[in-house]
Every structure is written in C-alpha cells, then in structure tokens.
C-alpha cells in the first residue's frame with residue numbers, strides 16, 4: 045500500500061506540477077453472505093478488503109475537475125457548472141454523478157485536479173465502481189469539509205450510480221466501502237440501514253489489529269442479537285482461517301439486464317404475496333413459514349426468486365449467530381447453501397463460477413465457498429483454514445484451468461476499514 049501511495053503522489057506531481065493535498069483510499073468489498081437481498085430490504089454481510097481505489101487530489105481555484113485515470117492512461121475534464129455524461133471516457137461518469145448530487149444537495153465544491161488508480165480488478169464483482177464513487181465523494185468532503193454522515197455519503201454514492209450512471213444497484217457496495225471495519229464483517233439491515241460490526245472469529249495471517257472488547261446489540265424482526273466482541277487472542281481460541289477470493293476472469297456481460305430482470309421478478313413476487321399478506325412492503329417481510337404457505341400461488345420462476353430471497357435473509361442471520369459462536373463449520377455450510385440457492389433458484393451463476401466453487405468444495409480445510417456479488421461471472425469467496433490455503437490455491441487453479449482453459453486470479457484478502465484519508469509524508 046505504501047508503495048502505491050508514494051507512486052500516486054509522484055504521478056500527481058508529474059501530471060499537475062505540485063503535491064496533492066490529500067490521498068484518499070476507498071476499498072472494494074467481498075460479500076460473505078446475503079446476495080441480492082439488499083434491494084429487497086433485507087440483510088447482507090460484506091467485508092471491505094485490501095484491494096482499493098486511491099485518489100490523490102488538490103483543489104483548483106476555478107470550477108474545473110480534471111481527472112487522470114492512471115490505469116487507463118486517460119485524462120478527461122468537466123466543469124462543475126455543466127455536468128454531462130462522458131461518452132468517450134465513461135469511467136468518469138462515477139465522479140461526475142457524485143459531483144452532480146453533492147451540488148444538488150447544496151454543497152459548494154471546489155474544482156479539483158485528481159489522479160485515480162486502483163488494484164480492484166474491474167468488472168470482477170468486487171465493487172470497483174462503488175469504491176470510485178466513495179473515493180470521489182470523500183475526497184470532496186476532505187477538501188471542502190461539508191457536513192455529511194458516512195451513511196448519507198454512501199446513499200449519495202448509490203444515488204449517483206442509480207440515477208447518473210444508470211445501474212440500479214442496492215446499497216450494499218457503497219455502504220461497506222464507506223463504513224467497513226478492519227477485521228469485522230458488517231451486518232447491514234438494508235431497510236433501516238442499521239448496521240453492526242461482527243467480529244470475524246478466526247485468526248488470519250493477514251489480520252493486522254486486535255480490536256477491543258465491546259458489548260453490542262442489534263434488533264431484528266426475529267429478535268435481538270447481542271454479543272461480546274473479542275479482540276484477537278482473547279476468549280476462546282481462534283482457528284486460523286482466511287478469506288480467499290477467486291476471480292473467474294469472466295467479466296459480467298449480462299449483469300445489467302439480468303440484474304434488473306431479477307429486481308422485477310422480486311417485485312412481482314411481492315405484489316402477488318401481498319394479496320395474502322397486505323402489510324408486507326418487501327420480500328424481507330416474509331418469513332419462511334409464510335412463504336411455504338403461499339408459494340403455491342406464485343408462477344414457477346417468481347417462486348424460485350422469492351424462495352432464494354426469503355431463505356437467504358435467514359441464512360445471513362444464522363451466519364451472524366454462527367460467527368458469534370465461533371462455529372465456522374455452520375458458517376461455511378450456510379455459504380455453500382447460499383451458492384446452491386443462487387445457482388438453482390436465483391439463477392445468477394454460470395459455468396465458470398460453478399466450476400470454481402465445486403473445485404473449492406473438494407479441498408480439505410475449506411469451510412465454505414460461494415459466488416459473491418451480482419453473479420454471471422466475477423468472483424467466488426471461500427473461507428479456508430490457514431494450513432489449507434496453499435493446497436487450495438494449487439487445486440482450485442489447476443481444476444479451473446483444466447475445465448475452462450482460463451488462468452484464474454486468486455487473492456488472499458485482509459479485511460480493512462472503509463474509506464479514509466491515507467496520510468504519508470511526501471519525502
């Protein structure tokens with residue numbers, strides 16, 4: 045990370061002839077469980093990871109925003125007085141959308157010179173676009189100091205993606221990139237936006253902090269959870285384990301149209317179930333018992349979509365309990381069940397993801413493995429016992445390459461904080 049920061053400062057100086065006044069880091073994310081539940085007002089359990097977007101910036105005296113994307117070696121600019129889409133450099137629509145909605149909220153933004161660079165593979169389902177939005181919004185906040193809570197910052201970035209870029213994503217990605225906590229997953233209630241950091245009860249070779257003990261509680265419709273979070277080395281022994289992300293290298297071609305189709309199918313299911321349950325507002329309100337009672341009235345495809353959402357929400361809550369009980373076996377089984385449900389009921393998997401997950405399931409020491417993110421390509425997430433990481437890498441890479449002819453990328457991930465300014469000396 046330090047090298048990347050030094051590098052981006054240097055590139056900024058080469059580009060603009062002075063030092064940046066800030067460097068902001070916004071992380072990508074991996075969702076441990078709770079897929080496609082966010083836009084159904086449900087629960088998700090993502091982590092922010094140590095792949096990130098860096099944005100080095102300095103204010104300008106005028107109203108121009110000059111963006112230099114190092115990874116594309118492209119440069120574009122726009123005026124804060126006339127924010128349009130950029131057909132030639134569509135990567136800048138994320139910053140344009142963020143600036144548009146910050147100004148619409150009445151914040152006075154300075155013009156900016158910025159250099160942007162990332163190590164989150166683009167289109168791989170690790171939320172590089174959310175990280176770009178969050179980096180831009182936070183950079184403007186650092187430069188002009190406007191008052192906006194982290195939750196509101198995440199919502200504004202989602203609005204930029206929904207209404208300016210035109211992707212109807214839920215809130216998960218922007219939320220975790222903004223509010224993630226090192227060595228914790230974030231349980232997010234996507235209806236109320238209540239959120240709670242859940243300690244990861246394993247000892248990772250890449251764990252870097254020992255969080256303090258804290259008592260916490262989180263109310264859900266099915267009762268109140270409470271827990272004591274223990275820092276590394278405290279309380280029960282923590283097994284060594286690691287989050288491993290495997291990139292199929294298949295880019296998510298169909299994702300926009302299929303994603304929107306799934307949203308429509310969920311809405312249809314909700315409307316049909318409202319005939320029996322008039323007070324429900326989203327699929328999140330339906331318990332498994334209610335679903336089983338009324339599912340016969342749903343058309344086949346809609347029934348499958350609804351079944352995934354109803355049980356996936358349950359799995360998220362059960363996963364949190366499993367994590368709190370240090371029960372990695374149950375947590376892993378829930379990850380596997382999630383994959384099967386996404387494959388068979390929600391139908392957002394693909395051959396490459398299934399091959400990768402099935403190869404992972406074969407390795408001794410793998411607690412669980414599933415596709416992560418929207419699906420249709422991108423990445424899988426696996427929880428792997430510490431001593432099994434190298435055999436895992438070797439087996440999964442070989443099996444995947446033999447079946448698809450593609451060499452995968454495999455990342456052993458550390459769990460990081462959400463967006464922050466990264467301060468380094470300029471020497």
Ligand code: GLA
Nearest residue numbers: 079080213214215216417418
């Ligand atoms: C994408 C979206 C998220 C979420 C996931 C699926 O990453 O941006 O809001 O819906 O897909 O869980």
